[in-house]
Amino acid sequence: MKTVFSPLHAGHAGTLELVAGELAPGFEKPSRAQFIKARVESEKLGPVISPQDHDLSAAKKVHACDYIDFLPTVWPQWEAAGHTGPAALPYVWPTRGLRADVRPRAIEALLGFYSFDGGAPFVKGTWKAIKSSCDVALTAAGLVSAGERAAFALCRPPGHHAGSAFMGGYCYINNAAVAAQWFRDNGAARVSILDIDYHHGNGTQEIFYSRADVQVLNLHADPMSEYPFFLGHADEQGDGTGEGFNHNYPMPAGTAWDEWSAALDDACARVAAYGPDVVVVSLGVDTFEKDPISRFRLKSSDYPLIGERIARLGPPVLFVMEGGYAVEEIGINAVGVLTGFED
Ligand code: Q9C
Ligand code: ZN
DSSP states (O other): OEEEOOGGGGGSOSOEEEETTEEEEOSSOHHHHHHHHHHHHHTTOSOEEOOOOOOTTTGGGTSOHHHHHHGGGHHHHHHHTTOOSSOBOOOOOOOTTSOOSSOOSSHHHHHHHTBSSSOOOBOTTHHHHHHHHHHHHHHHHHHHHTTOSEEEEOOSSOOTTOBTTBBBTTBSSOHHHHHHHHHHHTTOSOEEEEEOSSSOOHHHHHHHTTOSSEEEEEEEEOTTTSTTOSSOOTTOOOOGGGTTSEEEEEEOTTOOHHHHHHHHHHHHHHHHHHOOSEEEEEEOOTTBTTOTTOOOOBOGGGHHHHHHHHHTTOSOEEEEEOOOOOHHHHHHHHHHHHHHHHO
């Protein structure tokens, strides 16, 4: 299958994230994409192509216009405010009992207004990387729409924690959600998003929660004790017209292939029952046993089996890269899913 990749991701580098009381170097770093691309090439998965430039109208179909328009202004505003530190990050958020209906003017406050955590830093090259990542997803969606059985959007930064008007968890634009909406607007009646990243895709769930035309399935660590904490429970099944079209599979720390694959089988049965025209896979490989920020126990030999299972669904598939922080093995695991799909 073809891979879509942009070198512009590399400008999103040298970030910091606020985690457990300290500012730490970002786990979401350029080498992630470089290791994946190297593995795509060494495994001869197929051609690696550049994305086409898209305007922001596709992103604005799932995100608020004011949110998307804010993103390219962050770094210039941050610099104009006189900040000289390595990365722009929020430190204050509207919460229960405070007002979230008044949009503040100060950049420090706008960052909190449009985020849910201190995990989506900005540096000089961040906006271009965000935009290129969205272009990668849309270009790969175009390949699938044009008749390819599957395509790999090697997105960086990832997207599934980004909601209609918030960033967080290394995510800014929800690449998988933008692609799913693009499929809807280009001939697909129903789209399934299967999110297999270790963390719950809170942004994706929020975006499609009231809709029946995009089914969302999430396999992830139980939010009672794992990030992003405030969404992803099994009783969240959709709202209104969307009721019955959101499915969560929270699993405990230590989950290994047997239990994880049982959840995958259940999710796949629900996809088959839904009968989508296309499946978007939010492909995170932070379920890996050696992932530095995660607590599942999948092994490298498990990833091809995931691809094989997804191939048996039948519809064409767009794979969209999400998380995975064991950099040495990230290519083996991500490309393992893709070769498993093709074999
Ligand atoms: N000790 C994705 O996988 N918390 N985002 C990090 C580190 C944030 C993960 C905690 C995790 C965000 C796309
Ligand atoms: Zn993750």
